[in-house]
Amino acid sequence: MSYDQAETFHEKVQELKDLAKRIRKRSVQLVHEANSAHIGSTLSMADLLAALYGDILRIDSSEPEAAGRDRFILSKGHACAGFYAILAEQGFIPEEWLPTFYKDGGKLAGHATHKGVPGIEVSTGSLGHGLSMACGMAFAAHRDKAKHRVFALLSDGECDEGSTWEAVLFSAHHKLDNLIAIVDYNKIQSLGHVHEVMGLEPLGEKWKAFGWNVKEINGHDMVEIVETLRSLPFEPGRPSCVIAHTVKGKGVSFMEDKLLWHYRNPRADDVEKALEEIEAST
Amino acid sequence: MRTAFLKTIEELAGDDSSINLVVGDLGFTVIEPFREKYPNQFLNAGVAEQNMAGLACGMALEGKKVFIYSIANFPTLRCIEQIRNDGCYHEANLKIVSVGGGFSYGALGSSHHATEDLAVLRSLPNMVVLAPGDPVEVEHATRATVEHNGPCYLRLGKAGEPIVHEGKIDFQLGKALKVRDGEDLTIASTGSMLYTSSLVCDELEKLGISTRLLSYHTLKPLDGNAILNAARETRAILSVEEHSVIGGLGGALAEVLAQDPSPNKVPFKIIGIPDRFTRDVGSQDYLKKINGLTVEDITTQAQEILQVAGAMRA
Numbered sequence: 001m002s003y004d005q006a007e008t009f010h011e012k013v014q015e016l017k018d019l020a021k022r023i024r025k026r027s028v029q030l031v032h033e034a035n036s037a038h039i040g041s042t043l044s045m046a047d048l049l050a051a052l053y054g055d056i057l058r059i060d061s062s063e064p065e066a067a068g069r070d071r072f073i074l075s076k077g078h079a080c081a082g083f084y085a086i087l088a089e090q091g092f093i094p095e096e097w098l099p100t101f102y103k104d105g106g107k108l109a110g111h112a113t114h115k116g117v118p119g120i121e122v123s124t125g126s127l128g129h130g131l132s133m134a135c136g137m138a139f140a141a142h143r144d145k146a147k148h149r150v151f152a153l154l155s156d157g158e159c160d161e162g163s164t165w166e167a168v169l170f171s172a173h174h175k176l177d178n179l180i181a182i183v184d185y186n187k188i189q190s191l192g193h194v195h196e197v198m199g200l201e202p203l204g205e206k207w208k209a210f211g212w213n214v215k216e217i218n219g220h221d222m223v224e225i226v227e228t229l230r231s232l233p234f235e236p237g238r239p240s241c242v243i244a245h246t247v248k249g250k251g252v253s254f255m256e257d258k259l260l261w262h263y264r265n266p267r268a269d270d271v272e273k274a275l276e277e278i279e280a281s282t
Numbered sequence: 283m284r285t286a287f288l289k290t291i292e293e294l295a296g297d298d299s300s301i302n303l304v305v306g307d308l309g310f311t312v313i314e315p316f317r318e319k320y321p322n323q324f325l326n327a328g329v330a331e332q333n334m335a336g337l338a339c340g341m342a343l344e345g346k347k348v349f350i351y352s353i354a355n356f357p358t359l360r361c362i363e364q365i366r367n368d369g370c371y372h373e374a375n376l377k378i379v380s381v382g383g384g385f386s387y388g389a390l391g392s393s394h395h396a397t398e399d400l401a402v403l404r405s406l407p408n409m410v411v412l413a414p415g416d417p418v419e420v421e422h423a424t425r426a427t428v429e430h431n432g433p434c435y436l437r438l439g440k441a442g443e444p445i446v447h448e449g450k451i452d453f454q455l456g457k458a459l460k461v462r463d464g465e466d467l468t469i470a471s472t473g474s475m476l477y478t479s480s481l482v483c484d485e486l487e488k489l490g491i492s493t494r495l496l497s498y499h500t501l502k503p504l505d506g507n508a509i510l511n512a513a514r515e516t517r518a519i520l521s522v523e524e525h526s527v528i529g530g531l532g533g534a535l536a537e538v539l540a541q542d543p544s545p546n547k548v549p550f551k552i553i554g555i556p557d558r559f560t561r562d563v564g565s566q567d568y569l570k571k572i573n574g575l576t577v578e579d580i581t582t583q584a585q586e587i588l589q590v591a592g593a594m595r596a
Contacts, residue, residue, distance in 0.1 A: 122340075122343065122368070123371055126363055129336055129363075132335075132339075132340065133340035133368055135337050136336065136339060136343075136344075137340040137341070139337060139341060140340065162332065163330075163364070166328075166332060166333030169333075173328075
């Protein structure tokens with residue numbers, strides 16, 4: 001990398017970090033105003049979303065249904081506050097829609113919904129559906145010799161679902177190297193830590209054994225995220241899996257790695273503290 | 283019925299490359315001609331029905347007409363949430379084909395008895411539900427599913443069902459077919475009970491009872507007018523299906539009849555499989571007999587309901 005390239009890369013990374021910061025702040029506000037849950041799940045994936053939307057995905061908000069666009073599926077649809085926030089940031093939906101999240105007559109449901117929302121490929125909410133739909137899209141693209149890629153962002157909890165593993169088997173068998181699964185491995189699911197509820201370890205080894213090319217990364221290290229996602233596909237003829245080790249509630253000290261914040265709604269004083277902390281983070 | 287479906291889909295796939303046939307590792311010795319002819323429109327998704335339904339919806343959202351094909355409850359109940367969320371909610375061009383409706387695979391046991399599928403599938407928004415009555419209807423129904431933009435369920439019997447319709451039929455999605463007309467009684471039939479019902483009509487005719495036979499090849503959208511006309515023009519109605527008495531054709535017709543504001547009600551009886559598992563071992567015919575679905579049983583039911591009608595009138 002030349003000095004100029006390094007400088008540009010550094011600027012890009014800073015830009016993505018700033019984007020992630022805005023997504024975190026907006027998500028905290030949205031979840032608070034909606035009196036809803038899942039802020040921990042939203043904060044854990046904020047850096048991944050920022051990298052995807054700010055750098056990786058070949059998409060254009062002025063043409064959200066362009067045939068050659070990359071497809072992105074938020075399989076962990078419960079973390080949709082961050083998804084809606086980034087879609088507004090990127091110009092897919094108007095900022096004015098955000099306050100309607102969860103509200104009577106609003107546009108944005110409490111799980112990712114595609115109905116009338118540009119930029120959302122599919123509706124999710126029931127875990128274990130996203131990767132199947134994604135592998136169908138990737139299979140169709142292969143069949144049509146199309147060049148776009150299909151990304152699915154999964155939670156660790158939905159790696160409990162049998163259907164997820166059916167899709168994992170299918171995708172490797174059909175050599176879907178245009179398919180990328182990213183697991184937001186924040187180690188906490190609904191009722192406890194993953195290792196207490198139903199252990200997934202060794203998670204990366206499992207995906208590898210099922211025929212995927214796997215990279216395990218720190219899901220909050222923007223340099224590592226971008227470098228990893230820019231190197232897709234990891235191997236011709238194999239689907240790519242990114243196990244992103246993350247922290248539930250990342251960016252807000254009192255939410256980090258706390259089961260409580262899977263469901264707890266942040267109150268006004270929580271929001272104030274959270275926004276301060278996120279703003280002050282580097 | 284299976285043969286009629288595969289023959290028709292094979293024919294249509296030649297003109298429409300968006301048609302994809304996705305099987306759940308079933309169809310040995312019958313799906314091979316399609317696979318050989320259209321390798322790029324065929325997929326075996328393995329023994330993984332949830333993923334099969336989900337990926338089919340993904341393919342459908344990319345512009346394909348995707349038929350998922352398996353037997354009994356595997357392409358329906360096993361993956362019902364994928365059908366609901368990924369298929370129906372997305373209005374995806376997902377076509378579900380189940381071979382082995384009712385007791386077609388009778389001797390294989392309860393796991394293979396598809397006896398609640400119509401009730402479940404019918405309740406899903408955007409879903410079109412078809413249960414054609416003979417191979418002639420199957421051909422038309424298959425074409426209709428290709429033409430309809432959105433999710434469809436096509437319930438088939440197995441193989442070797444007799445042809446009921448001689449000559450051309452005026453098949454329209456959502457319209458019951460009047461197979462024969464009559465004045466005393468109406469029998470509304472769905473799926474492969476059409477042949478049995480037609481034999482019942484013959485028996486009743488010998489007894490001097492004139493019977494209207496309606497083939498409800500489409501359960502959803504339901505032809506409400508046909509049954510309301512029957513309620514006005516004949517003295518009693520029997521619905522006949524190889525399906526639970528809950529929520530199938532009988533249930534659908536009851537929803538219409540019960541809500542009809544007309545004060546002139548006619549007796550109506552649902553003939554189907556009682557609300558229990560059929561644990562007995564045996565062929566389709568044997569299990570139908572146990573459940574009162576023979577020509578003799580239904581003929582008796584017809585006579586009884588006409589007596590009720592007579593009593594009501596008197």
